[in-house]
Amino acid sequence: MYVCVCHAIRCRDVKEAAGQGACRAAEVFRRAGVKPQCGRCLATMRDMLDEAAPPLLAACAAE
Numbered sequence: 001m002y003v004c005v006c007h008a009i010r011c012r013d014v015k016e017a018a019g020q021g022a023c024r025a026a027e028v029f030r031r032a033g034v035k036p037q038c039g040r041c042l043a044t045m046r047d048m049l050d051e052a053a054p055p056l057l058a059a060c061a062a063e
């Protein structure tokens with residue numbers, strides 16, 4: 001399933017990015033080599049990152 005239809009970023013792409021340490025939607029876009037376009041996917045992407053790596057998010061929040 002696509003999370004970001006503007007750039008064809010799939011659920012597995014977001015999960016993979018989270019597994020590699022991404023804790024912000026901007027990092028998912030950077031890894032895909034694109035920038036957000038319409039922004040409709042941002043809330044979903046943030047939710048997925050929150051669910052994928054809560055301990056990582058705590059570490060990111062501490063930065």
Ligand code: FES
Pocket residue numbers: 003004005006007035036037038039040041042
């Ligand atoms: S759906 Fe992701 S930027 Fe448009």
